[in-house]
Amino acid sequence: xEQDFSWDMLRWQDxxxxxxxxxxxxxxxxxxxxxxxNTPIGKYVVPAVTLRLVGAFTYTLVIGFYYGxxxxxxxxxxxxxxxHAVKDDGSMLGNIVxxxxxxxxxxxxxxxxxxxxxxxxxxxxxxxxYNVPRFALPFGLLFNRSFLCVSFCLSFLAFMGTWRxxxxxxxxxxxxxxxxxxxxxxxxxxxxxxxxxLKDTFCMAAMGFFVYAAYSVLIKKKNIIxxxxxxxxxxxxxxxxxxxxxxxxxxxxxxxxxxxFRQRIEDKxxxxxxxxxxxxxxxxxxxxxxxxxxxxxxxxxxxxxxILKTVQAQQxxxxxxxxxxxxSNFSVGTASSPAQMAAMLPLxxxxxxxRPFPWDIRSPVMIISFLESFAFLVLTxxxxxxxxxxxxxxxxxxxxxxxxxxxxxxLFGAVIGITTTxxxxxxxxxxxxLSFYAVAFILVMEKSGKFSKDxxxxxxxx
Numbered sequence: 001x002e003q004d005f006s007w008d009m010l011r012w013q014d015x016x017x018x019x020x021x022x023x024x025x026x027x028x029x030x031x032x033x034x035x036x037x038n039t040p041i042g043k044y045v046v047p048a049v050t051l052r053l054v055g056a057f058t059y060t061l062v063i064g065f066y067y068g069x070x071x072x073x074x075x076x077x078x079x080x081x082x083x084h085a086v087k088d089d090g091s092m093l094g095n096i097v098x099x100x101x102x103x104x105x106x107x108x109x110x111x112x113x114x115x116x117x118x119x120x121x122x123x124x125x126x127x128x129x130y131n132v133p134r135f136a137l138p139f140g141l142l143f144n145r146s147f148l149c150v151s152f153c154l155s156f157l158a159f160m161g162t163w164r165x166x167x168x169x170x171x172x173x174x175x176x177x178x179x180x181x182x183x184x185x186x187x188x189x190x191x192x193x194x195x196x197x198l199k200d201t202f203c204m205a206a207m208g209f210f211v212y213a214a215y216s217v218l219i220k221k222k223n224i225i226x227x228x229x230x231x232x233x234x235x236x237x238x239x240x241x242x243x244x245x246x247x248x249x250x251x252x253x254x255x256x257x258x259x260x261f262r263q264r265i266e267d268k269x270x271x272x273x274x275x276x277x278x279x280x281x282x283x284x285x286x287x288x289x290x291x292x293x294x295x296x297x298x299x300x301x302x303x304x305x306x307i308l309k310t311v312q313a314q315q316x317x318x319x320x321x322x323x324x325x326x327x328s329n330f331s332v333g334t335a336s337s338p339a340q341m342a343a344m345l346p347l348x349x350x351x352x353x354x355r356p357f358p359w360d361i362r363s364p365v366m367i368i369s370f371l372e373s374f375a376f377l378v379l380t381x382x383x384x385x386x387x388x389x390x391x392x393x394x395x396x397x398x399x400x401x402x403x404x405x406x407x408x409x410x411l412f413g414a415v416i417g418i419t420t421t422x423x424x425x426x427x428x429x430x431x432x433x434l435s436f437y438a439v440a441f442i443l444v445m446e447k448s449g450k451f452s453k454d455x456x457x458x459x460x461x462x
Contacts, residue, residue, distance in 0.1 A: 009064030009076070009147050021149040022053065025156045032163065040177045041170055045163075048185040052159050055191040056151035062365065063196075075197045076147050077120050078133035081111040083145045086137075096134055100240055101127035131240045132199055147197065154202070155195040161208025162190070162435075168212045169439060172401060176446060178454055183438035188372050190435070193428045199241045200428050207245060207432055210234040214253050219260075244415075245432055252408040259400035329422050348417025349410060352430045353377075353437060356423050369427050376437065379456065383441050387448045395447050402443045409437035 029049045036042035063072050085092040085108050092108055102109050102124060113121045124130050133140075136150050143149035166184040170177050194204045213230040216223050238246035354377045356370050383392055396402045412433040420426045445451040 052155040056155040151196040161205030164212035165208040206234040206237040256404035345414040348414040351417035352413035405436040405440035
């Protein structure tokens with residue numbers, strides 16, 4: 001069996017495969033350029049695609065020559081092993097496509113077992129780990145297992161999903177296209193951590209398609225059949241990688257739909273009854289959904305009685321795992337009861353959106369994270385100062401779109417911020433919520449009428 005190792009992130013074949021891949025990516029991007037040429041958002045297509053490609057190339061250099069090892073190496077090794085399995089036996093491709101996990105008894109498993117690495121044979125048995133190279137395999141086959149080309153293709157896939165999310169916000173607030181582009185298309189963390197062979201890249205793509213499809217079904221009530229199909233496919237992708245994203249998005253979409261419905265009720269008593277009923281139904285539905293996901297995917301991760309244990313175990317994992325970068329670890333304290341865990345949620349929000357602080361910086365890569373987090377802090381304080389703390393929240397929960405963005409960002413960010421105690425992991429895990437947080441505050445700024453319609457901070461900066 002041919003041995004082929006993942007630490008060769010750049011290969012000599014990239015000299016001709018990478019230009020070919022870039023040509024195909026930009027050819028595909030022409031569809032968006034043509035479709036939106038006569039709209040204000042058409043000008044953002046090429047910069048958004050280009051920055052993702054630059055991010056993918058930069059990530060390849062950083063992970064290959066600066067960090068030297070990481071999750072992408074494991075995913076890439078899995079892709080390489082799948083590539084050789086299909087090369088040796090074409091029937092393996094159907095097995096990989098149809099099965100969402102690999103067993104030790106599968107013929108495919110011996111490629112992971114005998115590939116010359118130590119841990120991949122165990123790593124790949126976890127379905128959510130296995131599915132990353134599985135989803136990326138078509139690009140690996142197309143471009144002869146080139147990591148750089150796979151990253152370019154996944155970057156464009158992430159762009160497609162992110163564009164759908166941007167398109168939704170643009171349709172709702174066309175006059176804010178510039179601010180929304182900054183928040184959705186050009187978020188720095190997303191352009192670096194959401195553009196390569198990682199779970200986060202697939203999740204960002206699936207999220208964008210899922211949100212726009214749900215918006216089409218529930219809000220626009222158009223393209224119902226195709227949107228339902230997209231909802232089904234993207235739900236499967238999210239379930240196979242990060243089910244909690246799907247659960248969170250589904251819950252906040254129900255909130256969006258309910259607030260729109262509640263605003264049409266004129267009778268105060270009926271409105272109060274409907275609110276109580278919605279909260280009760282949402283709580284029950286959330287419980288049963290989480291239990292269903294728990295049973296199908298991971299009982300220990302999602303069952304309600306195991307949430308506290310999961311938080312503690314996750315913290316212990318990051319604290320004791322040197323591969324995540326012990327110099328980048330930080331402490332959030334420990335929770336011995338659900339009440340204490342709830343009390344920690346504000347700290348989780350601070351960790352997710354406002355850290356690292358200057359004294360947390362341990363590497364050049366963290367400087368970018370610091371600048372982004374500092375911008376989030378300035379944006380938040382600026383809105384609270386000009387609009388007022390109480391009035392800000394009043395505006396948020398009186399508008400279904402703002403409430404949708406804000407609740408998702410806060411709940412998602414709070415949980416991620418108390419379960420992840422390593423900046424290297426946190427910067428990746430939080431990227432699904434960053435755009436929603438930024439959009440929520442941009443919409444509050446717009447609703448208040450106290451800010452520029454074109455610039456987030458000032459004309460000198462943006």
